[in-house]
Amino acid sequence: MLIGRKREGGELDLDELRWLVTGYLEGGVSEGQTAAWLMAGVIRGFSPVEARALTQVLIESGEVLDLSGLTGPTVDKHSTGGVADGTTLLVAPLLASVGLRLVKLSGRGLGHTGGTLDKLESIPGLRTALEPDELLRIADEVGCVVAAQTARLVPADKALYALRDITATVASPALIASSVMSKKIAAGAQTIVLDVKTGDGAFMPSRDEAAALARLCVGIGADAGRPTVALVTAMDQPLGTGVGNALEVEEAVRLLSADPDGRLAEVALALAAAALQRGGTTTVMDAAGTRDALRSVWCDGTALETLARMIAAQGGDATVCEAPARVLPQAPVVQEVSALHGGTVAAVPARAVGELAARLGAGRSRPGEDVDPAVGIVLNVEVGDEREPGDVLATVHARTEDDAAEAGAALRALVQWTDDPVQRPETILERVDEE
Amino acid sequence: MLIGRKREGGELDLDELRWLVTGYLEGGVSEGQTAAWLMAGVIRGFSPVEARALTQVLIESGEVLDLSGLTGPTVDKHSTGGVADGTTLLVAPLLASVGLRLVKLSGRGLGHTGGTLDKLESIPGLRTALEPDELLRIADEVGCVVAAQTARLVPADKALYALRDITATVASPALIASSVMSKKIAAGAQTIVLDVKTGDGAFMPSRDEAAALARLCVGIGADAGRPTVALVTAMDQPLGTGVGNALEVEEAVRLLSADPDGRLAEVALALAAAALQRGGTTTVMDAAGTRDALRSVWCDGTALETLARMIAAQGGDATVCEAPARVLPQAPVVQEVSALHGGTVAAVPARAVGELAARLGAGRSRPGEDVDPAVGIVLNVEVGDEREPGDVLATVHARTEDDAAEAGAALRALVQWTDDPVQRPETILERVDEE
Numbered sequence: 001m002l003i004g005r006k007r008e009g010g011e012l013d014l015d016e017l018r019w020l021v022t023g024y025l026e027g028g029v030s031e032g033q034t035a036a037w038l039m040a041g042v043i044r045g046f047s048p049v050e051a052r053a054l055t056q057v058l059i060e061s062g063e064v065l066d067l068s069g070l071t072g073p074t075v076d077k078h079s080t081g082g083v084a085d086g087t088t089l090l091v092a093p094l095l096a097s098v099g100l101r102l103v104k105l106s107g108r109g110l111g112h113t114g115g116t117l118d119k120l121e122s123i124p125g126l127r128t129a130l131e132p133d134e135l136l137r138i139a140d141e142v143g144c145v146v147a148a149q150t151a152r153l154v155p156a157d158k159a160l161y162a163l164r165d166i167t168a169t170v171a172s173p174a175l176i177a178s179s180v181m182s183k184k185i186a187a188g189a190q191t192i193v194l195d196v197k198t199g200d201g202a203f204m205p206s207r208d209e210a211a212a213l214a215r216l217c218v219g220i221g222a223d224a225g226r227p228t229v230a231l232v233t234a235m236d237q238p239l240g241t242g243v244g245n246a247l248e249v250e251e252a253v254r255l256l257s258a259d260p261d262g263r264l265a266e267v268a269l270a271l272a273a274a275a276l277q278r279g280g281t282t283t284v285m286d287a288a289g290t291r292d293a294l295r296s297v298w299c300d301g302t303a304l305e306t307l308a309r310m311i312a313a314q315g316g317d318a319t320v321c322e323a324p325a326r327v328l329p330q331a332p333v334v335q336e337v338s339a340l341h342g343g344t345v346a347a348v349p350a351r352a353v354g355e356l357a358a359r360l361g362a363g364r365s366r367p368g369e370d371v372d373p374a375v376g377i378v379l380n381v382e383v384g385d386e387r388e389p390g391d392v393l394a395t396v397h398a399r400t401e402d403d404a405a406e407a408g409a410a411l412r413a414l415v416q417w418t419d420d421p422v423q424r425p426e427t428i429l430e431r432v433d434e435e
Numbered sequence: 436m437l438i439g440r441k442r443e444g445g446e447l448d449l450d451e452l453r454w455l456v457t458g459y460l461e462g463g464v465s466e467g468q469t470a471a472w473l474m475a476g477v478i479r480g481f482s483p484v485e486a487r488a489l490t491q492v493l494i495e496s497g498e499v500l501d502l503s504g505l506t507g508p509t510v511d512k513h514s515t516g517g518v519a520d521g522t523t524l525l526v527a528p529l530l531a532s533v534g535l536r537l538v539k540l541s542g543r544g545l546g547h548t549g550g551t552l553d554k555l556e557s558i559p560g561l562r563t564a565l566e567p568d569e570l571l572r573i574a575d576e577v578g579c580v581v582a583a584q585t586a587r588l589v590p591a592d593k594a595l596y597a598l599r600d601i602t603a604t605v606a607s608p609a610l611i612a613s614s615v616m617s618k619k620i621a622a623g624a625q626t627i628v629l630d631v632k633t634g635d636g637a638f639m640p641s642r643d644e645a646a647a648l649a650r651l652c653v654g655i656g657a658d659a660g661r662p663t664v665a666l667v668t669a670m671d672q673p674l675g676t677g678v679g680n681a682l683e684v685e686e687a688v689r690l691l692s693a694d695p696d697g698r699l700a701e702v703a704l705a706l707a708a709a710a711l712q713r714g715g716t717t718t719v720m721d722a723a724g725t726r727d728a729l730r731s732v733w734c735d736g737t738a739l740e741t742l743a744r745m746i747a748a749q750g751g752d753a754t755v756c757e758a759p760a761r762v763l764p765q766a767p768v769v770q771e772v773s774a775l776h777g778g779t780v781a782a783v784p785a786r787a788v789g790e791l792a793a794r795l796g797a798g799r800s801r802p803g804e805d806v807d808p809a810v811g812i813v814l815n816v817e818v819g820d821e822r823e824p825g826d827v828l829a830t831v832h833a834r835t836e837d838d839a840a841e842a843g844a845a846l847r848a849l850v851q852w853t854d855d856p857v858q859r860p861e862t863i864l865e866r867v868d869e870e
Contacts, residue, residue, distance in 0.1 A: 003474075003603035007474065032466040035467035036473065166468055167467050167470075
């Protein structure tokens with residue numbers, strides 16, 4: 001029996017996994033049997049061979065996007081999720097500006113992490129529910145498009161995830177990797193670039209686990225004939241300064257309006273460079289060449305213009321790229337939070353900041369809940385910064401004075417200080433290429 | 436979350452287990468969650484504390500038999516199941532004959548193992564579906580009664596077992612022990628005696644595992660205030676000579692009609708002695724005293740008479756105890772199987788013999804199937820016997836000539852021979868008392 005074999009640490013092959021997963025979707029394999037198999041695998045471990053086979057089974061469960069009609073190399077980008085992680089809003093227009101085609105299917109935020117769809121939908125008029133022909137048309141005209149995951153792609157992943165979520169079987173590298181990669185492969189791009197977050201605010205707290213997940217994903221991509229590169233990046237503190245939906249759009253516009261600056265820009269450029277190098281042209285560009293090309297479209301305003309065209313194509317008010325504060329919804333209460341301490345910032349715990357923003361209304365505790373596009377936090381400190389008592393730590397954007405006061409107090413409490421010198425931590429920790 | 440804690444090898448307490456199991460029965464905890472918990476526990480192990488708590492939760496799920504109105508000490512007996520294991524047919528009348536009261540709720544056979552209900556029901560007219568008041572009346576008048584498990588006792592065990600059966604989570608000492616002991620404790624007897632089988636034809640192939648299960652069960656009994664003794668006994672070869680329903684009743688009658696002889700009689704006497712010693716009287720009898728008392732009611736025909744009275748009280752034809760061959764159904768084809776080899780019998784694999792009898796129609800491959808009361812095998816050899824070519828190995832009782840020929844050939848193939856001397860193996864391997 002398949003479940004018993006997994007219970008003893010054995011390996012299931014492609015046909016067996018297909019039988020199990022298809023059976024679960026169609027009713028021949030019960031919820032209990034599927035959960036028992038998942039738990040056995042989570043404890044005993046799934047092999048890389050099983051991860052690749054499971055990815056294939058998940059892909060087979062639904063439709064696959066055909067991007068072959070697009071002019072230019074196709075690329076996709078995925079982040080395992082974090083706080084103030086607005087990289088998609090930068091990477092998409094950057095890559096489109098240098099001639100790549102990016103059709104990105106995104107998700108919504110949950111818990112302490114934000115979701116790209118929620119951020120984009122803070123722009124008045126913007127639609128993320130797009131039909132395949134609309135996706136392809138925008139990708140062809142603009143170069144990039146960011147839309148909602150469709151239920152027609154990898155439906156088995158959705159069904160399995162719902163079961164994993166209630167049976168304590170989410171935390172398995174192979175299950176996470178096959179879930180991520182099946183969605184990326186089914187979305188049709190030739191090249192895949194992954195941002196695997198590690199640290200306090202990430203799904204994978206330890207760097208070793210994150211790197212192992214990255215290697216697993218890269219191997220699955222290679223096996224499927226989709227060149228994949230992964231960066232392992234730090235998520236101990238929020239990546240950008242804006243934590244909240246409209247606040248993160250505003251930050252993206254601000255960043256693209258000037259020369260690249262800060263950790264969010266650094267990660268976005270590195271991801272775009274990896275994608276361009278791996279999948280950009282038939283002749284592989286060198287690292288310096290790709291960086292130069294990307295900096296050039298960033299600094300001359302092309303990337304911002306591309307973002308504006310994408311927003312317009314998706315029905316949004318593109319003037320957000322000229323005057324974000326005028327277009328985006330604004331919170332009724334905006335309050336500065338000043339430092340009580342002085343010294344050097346030792347930590348700004350990402351998860352706690354994310355949870356704080358969610359509590360203000362920027363996030364949801366369960367799928368399907370509404371989010372408030374306007375509220376959130378804009379940070380004014382990062383690890384290594386020196387501050388005097390009274391300096392502004394952050395600005396809280398809230399629905400009420402009470403919310404703002406509560407969030408301000410919580411923020412003050414969670415920023416950690418030291419009198420010792422603090423070295424600014426690295427943000428890009430590792431790059432994982434095919435072996 | 437409880438399931439995640441178990442996944443990491445943690446322990447759940449009584450309230451948590453009650454919440455889980457009750458939730459599963461009532462629908463608040465899904466089949467998948469229950470299966471994930473079971474699988475985590477099977478792999479990580481359940482603690483003895485969890486086994487005791489789970490036993491309590493299972494008992495609480497249903498009614499409990501009240502035997503306090505019976506005159507005389509109450510005792511119950513359980514075997515973990517084997518081949519040609521007709522001990523209940525001997526132990527029940529033996530104990531009743533020395534003044535104990537035994538209300539035994541039994542199950543049916545499955546796979547290679549036989550079930551006491553199936554055996555008893557081969558007696559024309561005998562009913563095993565008895566209401567509680569009928570059970571108590573017969574136990575009071577005769578001293579013993581053997582009836583079908585009722586759905587009102589430990590319904591949670593039935594529900595959990597059905598899930599374990601399809602999720603590869605049966606093989607857990609704690610789950611087996613809590614299942615066995617919850618049913619025994621709910622059945623109300625003051626003293627419990629267990630026959631934990633080990634070897635090829637047993638559920639627990641290794642002696643160490645069987646002894647561990649025995650210790651776990653004895654500990655649960657002690658914890659619940661029900662003195663429990665367990666014997667670990669060998670199930671490498673069939674225990675009795677009859678393998679089949681009517682054939683095992685016939686063997687029991689034949690054994691009780693003469694002085695105790697053979698391994699089946701030895702185990703029955705040892706189980707009865709353990710029960711009598713532990714639960715018989717307020718003054719503990721010594722080993723020799725209990726053996727003498729039991730041999731006396733065996734040899735003077737009292738036990739056989741008690742069996743006849745029990746059969747009559749349950750509606751069966753009691754003359755089976757005088758002329759079993761006339762009363763019991765007979766198979767149309769009865770064929771002797773002769774030895775091709777000569778030498779010493781090295782093995783008569785119990786599981787294979789049990790499967791052979793089941794294939795003849797004596798057993799069932801899934802619950803609910805009918806069994807043929809008449810068919811089966813009567814063995815004429817055991818390990819250590821010396822035989823010449825042409826000697827009779829067994830008699831096959833079959834529905835057709837073809838069935839008989841096939842079973843005969845299979846039997847010849849599965850008996851193992853050697854030219855070396857073979858020591859007759861011990862049958863009673865270990866006795867486990869409360870610590």
